[in-house]
Amino acid sequence: MDCKDQKKMWKSGMTLLACLSFALFSCSDDEKKVYVYSPHVSYAVSMGEASDGNIMTDKGNVLVPDESSVGHDLTDGERVFVNCSVLEREDEHTYRVRINKYYQLLTKEMVRASVSDDEELGNDPVEVKAAWFGGGYLNVRLGLEYNPSSGTSHLINMVYDDVKSTSDTLYLTLRHNAFADTVRTEIGTATASFNLENVVGETTKEKVYVRLRWQWYAPGGRLVTWEDKGYYYTSSTEEGEESGEPEESENSVNIQ
Structure with missing residues (x-):
């Protein structure tokens, strides 16, 4: 598959599982x-x-x-x-x-679903504004609800389904624990990098299919599951770099 074909994989339309395309570049110059x-x-x-x-x-x-x-x-x-x-x-x-x-940047290991504390991971809404592969990481720019005056640090994790995943396909879920920070007060942003290399492991395959899900609002305010998917090229050294700045502003959320 050439670069053009690969990029097309990420331009999926919205479906219900409300699919939102996001740019995971592996072959940009x-x-x-x-x-x-x-x-x-x-x-x-x-x-x-x-x-x-x-x-x-x-x-x-x-x-x-x-x-x-x-x-x-x-x-x-x-x-x-x-x-x-x-x-x-x-x-x-x-x-x-x-x-x-x-x-x-906040850099974290994937959390394995089989040994994770589901309550601690939380299930608060989190938006994927942009995501891309680079340096062996899945890099994600997030949108989070928060109360600017609370000073609460939110917990963000990428959960790797180590039961459902195979050597061909990785199933990932982005999880957010707001620790009871006021919901729907304001939308802030944050950026984090999650280590892909440790879950890809010793695979000899040239590419692995990655499926990512998260909970965020649909038009009208209803919570739905959003999903996107595409290939991570394990043998490629030509991974993409993000082309914009992280949104560090008064709306930045402290995450851990």
Whole structure:
């Protein structure tokens, strides 16, 4: 299956299980996907992991922060989303950049359904605003109901159905525990990365079908199950990077 065919897999229409398409990129090109060129400077947004003061992006490029960077002291192993200006291309995969801002991303392991505490996981509504594969993770931008004045930290987990899943298909469910935070007060946003590699395991297959479900509102306010699905390419090194910034604003929800 080529890149065009793969992307088509994610453009499913709405059905009832209210299917919502979401972009899980595995074969986008770095230059085409994340860079916007001007006559003077290039800007980029990328996700990756900090290592020895640099950032290894999900596509395998190295971003070397310039001294002019804002908040460029990075902790090794920290997964981050960065907005930066490209100052110089040092070689094919290395860029010297000025970091304009960066956010530490919540990174979590999948929770196995067979050993999970269902009550602790919660069943509060959660929206998948965007999702994509990158760096061996399923990265998800979320919409959550919350009370801005409460300061409550919400619990988000990706549950892996280790009974129903096979070597060909992974069944995942996004779960949200708001800890009784006021419902339908305001919609906030958050971003998290969930480790896919540990549940894909030692499969020798080139691709695994991923099915993701979550509970959110349909038009009219009724809670329904939304679903989307597509292939995760286990052997591909050309995973996609998200092309927009995480929505860090006054509507950001604290999640754990």
